[in-house]
Amino acid sequence: MTRATSSAPSQRMLRVGEQVRAAITKVLQRGDVLDPLLENTVVSISEVRMSPDLKIATAYVTPLGDRDHDATVRALNHHAKFIRGRISREIRQMKYMPELRFRDDTSFENFRKIDELLHSPEVARDLEHDDDNEDKE
Numbered sequence: 001m002t003r004a005t006s007s008a009p010s011q012r013m014l015r016v017g018e019q020v021r022a023a024i025t026k027v028l029q030r031g032d033v034l035d036p037l038l039e040n041t042v043v044s045i046s047e048v049r050m051s052p053d054l055k056i057a058t059a060y061v062t063p064l065g066d067r068d069h070d071a072t073v074r075a076l077n078h079h080a081k082f083i084r085g086r087i088s089r090e091i092r093q094m095k096y097m098p099e100l101r102f103r104d105d106t107s108f109e110n111f112r113k114i115d116e117l118l119h120s121p122e123v124a125r126d127l128e129h130d131d132d133n134e135d136k137e
Helices: 011-030 069-078 080-087 107-118 121-136
Strands: 042-050 056-064 099-104
Touching: 011 042, 011 056, 011 080, 056 069, 069 080, 069 099, 080 099
Parallel strands: 056 099
Antiparallel strands: 042 056
16 A cells, blocks of 8 residues: 655644744844854744654744845854754754754745736736726626
8 A cells, every 4th residue: 555645744844843943043032152143133934844754954044134144044054053952952852853954035035026026017017908808808
């Protein structure tokens, strides 16, 4: 009998990802990480995606008010083992503490680009043209 596979995350992956996100947020808010770049930057963690075996946690971060996202992501990845040790106090129910990886969250930039496209004159012209055709029917 074959098992159905799905690319969607399981409920357990989602729950653990949210717990890891909350724990990382606490560590960053408390200022436990002694790094001049991270001390002066507010970091938003939009999502943590867990691997199916729950051994890797990929955190998608956005440094607010900072233009150099790459430097912030590099600093977080540099301190990933330290952060992992700090969050282990928050997440005790896990058999293995996941390896942390930080990635730049580009979803806000993608939303901005889509919004600009939807408000562009070309799209507005096409929408007006479609509305005219619907009125004739």
